[in-house]
Amino acid sequence: MVAWGRQDLLDASLGAVRRFLPGAQAVVVDNGSEPPLRLPAGVEAVRAPRNLGFAGGNNLGLARCTGDYVLLLNTDAVLPSAEPAETLLAFLEAHPGVAVAQAKLRLPDGTLDACGEGLTPLGLLYHHGYRRPDGPHAARPRPVFAAKAACALVRRAAIADAGGLFRPRFFCYYEDIDFCHRLWLAGWECWFVPTEPVAHAEGATSRTLPARQVWRRYLSNMLCSAFDLWGWRLWLGRGLPFLAAVFAGGLARGVLPRPFRDPMPVRRRVPEAAFLPRVTVRPPWRYYWGLARRGVSGAFCGGRGV
Numbered sequence: 366m367v368a369w370g371r372q373d374l375l376d377a378s379l380g381a382v383r384r385f386l387p388g389a390q391a392v393v394v395d396n397g398s399e400p401p402l403r404l405p406a407g408v409e410a411v412r413a414p415r416n417l418g419f420a421g422g423n424n425l426g427l428a429r430c431t432g433d434y435v436l437l438l439n440t441d442a443v444l445p446s447a448e449p450a451e452t453l454l455a456f457l458e459a460h461p462g463v464a465v466a467q468a469k470l471r472l473p474d475g476t477l478d479a480c481g482e483g484l485t486p487l488g489l490l491y492h493h494g495y496r497r498p499d500g501p502h503a504a505r506p507r508p509v510f511a512a513k514a515a516c517a518l519v520r521r522a523a524i525a526d527a528g529g530l531f532r533p534r535f536f537c538y539y540e541d542i543d544f545c546h547r548l549w550l551a552g553w554e555c556w557f558v559p560t561e562p563v564a565h566a567e568g569a570t571s572r573t574l575p576a577r578q579v580w581r582r583y584l585s586n587m588l589c590s591a592f593d594l595w596g597w598r599l600w601l602g603r604g605l606p607f608l609a610a611v612f613a614g615g616l617a618r619g620v621l622p623r624p625f626r627d628p629m630p631v632r633r634r635v636p637e638a639a640f641l642p643r644v645t646v647r648p649p650w651r652y653y654w655g656l657a658r659r660g661v662s663g664a665f666c667g668g669r670g671v
Contacts, residue, residue, distance in 0.1 A: 366378065366379065366382075366393045366394070366438050366439070367393075367419055367422035367439075367440070368393060368394065368395055368396060368402055369396040369416055369422075370398050370402075371441075372402055372403060374440045374566070375393070375402055375440045377443050378438065378441070379391065379404075379408065381445075382438065383405070385444050385450075386447055386450055389432075389450075391408045392408075392411060392426045392430055393410055393411070394411045394413055394422040394425050395410065395411065396413045396417055396418075397413050397415040397416035397417070411425055411429055413425055417533070417536075418536030418537045420531035420532060420533055420534075420535045420537065421531075421536065423514075423530055424530050424533060427530050430521070432521065433521050433522070434457060434518055434519065434520060435521055436450055436453075436517070436518050437515075437517050437519060438515070438516050439514075439565065441565060441567070442515045442516050442564065442565045443563065443564045445562065446561060449469075449560035449561055450518070452558060453467075453468055453518035454518060456558045457518060457520055460556070462552075462553065463553070463554045463556050464548045464553035464554065465520070465523075465545060465556070466512065466517065466518050466557075466558045467481055467509070467512035467513050467514075467516065467557050468516040468517065468518075468558065468560040469503060469557075469558075469559050469560050469562045470516060470562065470563050470564075470565040471499070471562035472496070472565060472567055475498070476495075476496045476497055476498055477494045477495065477498070477499055477503055478515070479492035479493055479494065480493040480494040480502075480509075480557045481509025481510070481512055482509055482511040483510050483645065484644055485645070485647070485648060485653075486602075486606075486647060487603060487610060488591070488603035488606060488607030488610070489607065489610055490510070491646040491652070493646075499562065503557075503559055504559050505559065506557065507556065507557055508554055508643050509557050509644060510545065510546070510549070510644035510645075511541055511555060512541065512556070512557065513541060514541035516563045517541070520553075523553045526551035526553065526631075526632045526634075527544060527547035527550075527551050527629070527632075528629035528631040528632075529629060531544055532589070532590075532627050534589075534625070535582075535589070537582060538582050538583040538586055539583055539587055540586070542590065543586070546590065546594050547594065549644075550633050551631055551633065551635075552635050577619065581615075581623065584611050584620070585622045585623045587611055587622075588622055589626065589627055591607065592626060593626065593629060594631070595637075598636075598637060598638060599637050
């Protein structure tokens with residue numbers, strides 16, 4: 366768990382972990398909070414010298430984890446019981462080729478958070494089930510392009526194949542999508558697994574960040590990930606609409622994305638053509654219209670505490 370301020374959120378989330386998973390190793394990264402956060406006895410506390418962001422904080426905490434599986438859990442996510450963690454663990458143990466399994470997340474208004482991310486023909490993300498009521502569409506496991514790291518169980522052995530967990534330069538936003546893309550390239554799979562819903566107050570701490578900063582980071586990280594990971598077939602088929610959408614989003618929010626290179630030592634074992642058909646979603650055009658409206662209005666899907 367990576368925490369930056371908001372002692373109340375940490376207390377609720379960590380309290381549920383200690384209550385429902387008493388035998389688990391709990392590692393909490395205080396990401397440069399001032400004043401420092403208060404942590405109970407029995408929790409492994411890691412104090413970052415400054416705010417390293419969601420990406421850097423998780424990388425710092427991962428170094429202290431000793432188990433074969435690591436549960437990434439936001440401080441704005443609260444386990445309802447032991448069932449989500451137990452279900453994710455059972456799924457990974459039964460499917461040795463899966464590296465990441467995401468739990469079902471419920472937003473404060475009762476609708477679902479994204480049940481994993483698909484990839485559209487335009488190279489943009491499709492948020493499975495986002496803001497929809499729970500129902501049959503979220504009742505079965507499925508492979509996804511990316512799992513949401515607000516509550517996801519990661520197979521530790523797969524992290525090295527992906528070149529590491531999160532890119533430190535990302536600070537926050539798009540780091541989990543980039544990580545899962547690297548896993549697919551390395552021959553692993555990422556799945557959404559239906560569990561008892563985990564309460565998720567999406568972006569409870571990131572809402573304190575300026576909107577322009579959020580959008581600049583998100584769009585810049587998207588470009589970096591694409592420049593590093595996309596193969597020529599993906600660029601040929603989806604490159605132009607992807608770049609147009611990224612820069613149109615930046616224009617709508619009054620920010621200029623800052624492309625940068627940040628290569629990761631991924632063990633590329635499979636071509637994109639081997640997995641893209643399984644995780645590509647062809648949404649109706651009204652989905653893209655909704656994305657455009659949210660971009661202009663400033664609504665943002667995918668925020669999290671840093």
